[in-house]
Each structure stands twice: as structure tokens, then as C-alpha cells.
Amino acid sequence: MIFRARQFEFRFPRPALVMGIVNVTPDSFSDGGKFLAADAAVAHALELVGQGAKILDIGGESTRPGAEPVSEAEELRRVIPVIERLAAQTKVALSIDTLKPAVARAALAAGASIVNDVGANRAGDAMWQIVAEFHAGYICMHAQGSPPPMQQNPAYTDVVREVGEFFSERLMTLLNETGIAAEQVVLDPGIGFGKTLEHNLQLLASLRSFTKWRRPLLLGVSRKSFIEKLTGAKLNERLPASLACATLAVASGVQIIRTHDVAETVQAVRMAEAILQHANVD
Numbered sequence: 001m002i003f004r005a006r007q008f009e010f011r012f013p014r015p016a017l018v019m020g021i022v023n024v025t026p027d028s029f030s031d032g033g034k035f036l037a038a039d040a041a042v043a044h045a046l047e048l049v050g051q052g053a054k055i056l057d058i059g060g061e062s063t064r065p066g067a068e069p070v071s072e073a074e075e076l077r078r079v080i081p082v083i084e085r086l087a088a089q090t091k092v093a094l095s096i097d098t099l100k101p102a103v104a105r106a107a108l109a110a111g112a113s114i115v116n117d118v119g120a121n122r123a124g125d126a127m128w129q130i131v132a133e134f135h136a137g138y139i140c141m142h143a144q145g146s147p148p149p150m151q152q153n154p155a156y157t158d159v160v161r162e163v164g165e166f167f168s169e170r171l172m173t174l175l176n177e178t179g180i181a182a183e184q185v186v187l188d189p190g191i192g193f194g195k196t197l198e199h200n201l202q203l204l205a206s207l208r209s210f211t212k213w214r215r216p217l218l219l220g221v222s223r224k225s226f227i228e229k230l231t232g233a234k235l236n237e238r239l240p241a242s243l244a245c246a247t248l249a250v251a252s253g254v255q256i257i258r259t260h261d262v263a264e265t266v267q268a269v270r271m272a273e274a275i276l277q278h279a280n281v282d
Contacts, residue, residue, distance in 0.1 A: 001214055003255075004137065005184065006135055007113065010054075015269075015273060016257055018053050018257050018262055019053065019054070019055040020045065020051070020055070020057065021059075022041055022044060022045045022048070024041045024059065024078040024079055025061065041082045042082055042089070046086075046090060048262045052262055052263065054093065055093045057095040057097050057116055058083055058086070058095065058107075059079070059096075059098065061075050061099065061100075072100055072102055072103060080110050083107050093137070095112060095113070096112045096115055098115070098116070099118055099119040101126040105130045108130065112136070113136055114137035115137070115139065116139040117139060117141060118193065120140040120143070120170060121144075129179075132179035137185075138180060138184050139187075140174070140185055142166045142190040142193070143194050144156075144194025154194040154199060159195065167187050167210065168213070171213060171215070182215065186215060187216070188219070188220065189207070191203060191226070192226055197230060201230075204221075204248065204249070211253040216255040217249075217255055218255075219245070219254045219256070221249075222238075222242045223235060223239070224242075239261055242261065243264060243268040246259065246268055
């Protein structure tokens, strides 16, 4: 299995890729405001690369529940200088985390290689046309609803089946109608995006079922609020649960882990992989 994103090519099986989060925002749930200045964001990103991140996911608009949308101009002002500088200073793949096609286009022109699309459930095809034009990687994430109201009353008959149906439909659209190749696509079940605690747990327990499309899976659970709902852990106490999810995900066939805590996640995932490799030898 291959994931291609412009000049980057990742061949699986291989050690899981750890994607470091770089929030260039004032209001992200975990680190909003810490890296809003371009200098701070670039320094943080380079630190994550030093800790083992193989992909950097740069976002200029918070997608936490209840977040207020920002203008296209403001989002561009936040992320483009960071992407330009990182493209010149590091050789890892850069991902733009955005809902806006114009921001994706500008980010790809500035040196990004992947579009992380929280809005993959949209009806229009502008984002997909840009991905096809640039031969970019595309992270197709499931979400029920849009970020501001998505957690008000999420409801499913069978969340695992419905997320699977979404992947199947989206892959058919992407591959048959947009010019995007299968090797450009990564699937993300969207933990916390229009899901209750129970929905998230069901998806985490069923990650193996999403490997049937033979596309890399991405999991983003880092510090998310469902951990507090289950354990009572406040924001700065959620690393152990985040690592538990990451290691179980790798054992279930997930190839990319998106995290704030790169060094800890790399260590946990590599240990899990070593144990799994030993088990396979036996």
C-alpha cells in the first residue's frame, strides 16, 4: 500500500507515521494562542520534527466544538508564512488543516503536500479539484455536521456502519469523478467530530474494519474531550489515555497518528510495533 502526496511517497507496511499538530490559532482547545505568532509556530514545528514527526499538520482555524469560524483572509495570514518557512527549513511533509478550498490552494502553492479536510462531507467539489490539480495527499475525514454545532446532538443508528458507508461513497466519488488517485487518499474516522463518547469508543474498537479499503488510516485522539468524559482527566492530564488509544490503533492497522505530543507518541508506538513484530514472528 502506497500513500503519495506530491513529492512524498510512503510505502506500507512501515513504522507508523506520527503527525505533529501545529495550531496557528488563538482558540484551539489544547494549545490555542501558544503558537499564533509565525516565529513561535515555526520553532514549535521544528521541535516536533526533532522529536520524530514525519508530517506536520498546520491549521489556522480551530475546529473544536463551538469554535467561531475565521475569514479566509485571516486564515491565510496565519498559515501561509508558517508553511513557506517550514517548506524551506525542513524536509518532512506539510499538511494544511482547513475547510476552505482557497486556503488549501494557497498552502499547496506555498509548499504543503497534503490537505487534511475536516469538511470531506461537503457537497461541492472545489476542494477535490485542487487536490487533483496539485497531486496532493488527501485526508478524508468523517464528521457529522460542521464544527460549531456538531456536538449538540450527534445521532447514528450504527456509527461504525455509517462511517464505513461514508468512506465507501467518498472513495467512489474521489476516484471516479475528481481525478484523485487512490494512492493520494487517507481515511480518518473523525473521532470527536459529531460523535458522543459511546460513538468514539465504538469506532476505536472497530478500527480494523476500516482497513478493507486498503488505504492508510489516520487517527486523531490527542487530548480530546471524550477522554475527560470517560476518565475525568482535565486537558493537561490526558496524555496517558491518548497514548493508550494510539497504541491500540497501531495494533488495529492504523498507519498515521495525529498528536500534540510527538516524542511520547513516537516512543509508545515504536514499543507497540516492536511487541507486535515479535508476536508475528511467533
